[in-house]
Amino acid sequence: MRTVKLLVSVYVTLLLFSCEEQTQPNQQVVVKNTLNSDRSFETVSVDLEAIPQENQKGNIVILDAETKAEIVSQQIDTDGDGTMDEILFQPEIAANSEKVYEISFSEGMVPKDSIPACYSRFVPERTDDYAWENNRVAFRTYGPVAQKMIEDGIKGGTLSSGIDAWLKRVDYPIINKWYKKELETDGSYHKDDGEGLDNFHVGISRGVGGIAKKIDTSYYISKNFISWQTLSTGPIRTSFILIYSNWDAAGNNISEEKMISLDYGQNLSRFEITLKGTDTISAGLTLHKKEGEIGVNEDQGWISYWEPHFDSELGTGIVVPNDRMVGYEHYETTRKDESNLFAHIKTKDSKAVYYAGFGWKKSNQFTSKEEWEKYLATFAENLKNPLQVTVK
Incomplete structure (x- = not known):
């Protein structure tokens, strides 16, 4: 009898302990x-x-x-x-x-998507691009093989540290599809078959957020990235690192490493650039044919360029958080691809942080310059007042 009572007591104790475990908040x-x-x-x-x-x-x-x-x-x-x-x-x-x-x-x-919504990768089959995208926008930039092809006079190369915009108008991934269409079929990503296209010219311009160093009245730029590392892809964020050879700006030796990320639902990529050899840098937006309208709000820390773009219109923009934007320049020249709208950025702890991206009217995300600049203003306001997170 005592044995039965003991067993019942042990069972009740274990049951209570189990319940406590299960109800722990x-x-x-x-x-x-x-x-x-x-x-x-x-x-x-x-x-x-x-x-x-x-x-x-x-x-x-x-x-x-x-x-x-x-x-x-x-x-x-x-x-x-x-x-x-x-x-x-x-x-x-x-x-x-x-x-x-x-x-x-x-x-x-x-669950793992074969191609997540926020995606990036090195693209060796198209020379050596690095491309990234989310559900709203896509970008790419260029590697060392593309640079060497230009230097060796080989057709098909690209010499640029500018950022290219891929104008997508669907919410699913297109990077792999577009490269396959360009390289393995009679189609081309320069033609819009309903998903968008690449008709954004970069050249040696800064594209959408490439950097330059101003010395006196001239801007100096780096060449193509020399190495890369993918950090993450997934439903919320893709991020990666690009490293560049040291470059000369009128006798100033500058080192450059970019950490770039793009989050779901956003039109702007985040750039965190580690620099040595300078405490200021300029991030630029290409002016193309100089037919667009610029917008600047130094208090909020953003610049904008809204331009006619083939059969549509296009807005590009840069937002600089934490009051680190220390000026801007609407820089125009007759030299090909060198006209840019620049935001001047002061580094902190050898880093420059800013956001750069675009909105294409044909994607139905933004229909006017006013809508695009409202987006940039809201984005800047949210950065100044981040969501407050407390773990209890």
Whole structure:
């Protein structure tokens, strides 16, 4: 009889302990919006070191605390050392409010898209481009083989550290499709078959956000990148690193390393450039045929160029956060591809940070210069007032 009572007692104790384990509350993430406008498609991050993972099984997931619905998230390696450092997600929060999310664990399989929404890769089959995209825009820039072809007089090369814009008008990935169309079929990404096209000329211009160093009245630029490293692709962010050979600016030896990222739902890529040899740099927007209208707001830290573009119109822009924009120049010259609208940026801790991108009227994202500049102004305001994240 005593044995039965003892067994019952042990069973009840274990049951209570199990219930306590199961009802232990999840860690919470509180996200607060201090602005008088609703916020969406803004990425917040939680340091993985802040999430206790001992004795936990499965993958970290983010839940809406009220509905318990899982929110799309992505773990990223921020420095390329092979270890995941942060988990990202994009909350939707009404004006002047806060929202609570929960950190949980799931033993289910993490679905992986063959080509995620935020995607980038090195493209050796087209000389050696590096291309990146999200659901709204796409870009590319050029590597050392393309540069050497120009220097050796071989047809098909490109000598430029400018940033090319691929004008897509669909929300699914197009990079691989367009390269395959160009290289393996009779089609071309220079023709719009319903998804958009590449008809944006870069040359030696700064394209959409390439950099230059002004000395006296002249601008000096780097050549093509010499090496690359992909850091992340996924549903929320793609990021990568490009390294350039040291370059000369009127006797100043400048080193340049770009870390570029692009988040879901945004038209602007983030550029974090590590520089040595200068404490200021200029990021530029090509003026093409100089037929467009510039827009500048130094207080908010942005520049804009809205121009006629073939059978449509195109807006390009740069936003510089943290009051680091220290001037601008509407630089025009008769030299081919050298006319640019520049934002002058002061570095901090040897880094220049800015956002650059575009909006194509034919994509139905922006229909006018006013809409495009409103987007840039809102983007700048959100950067000044980031969503506040607290982990409990």
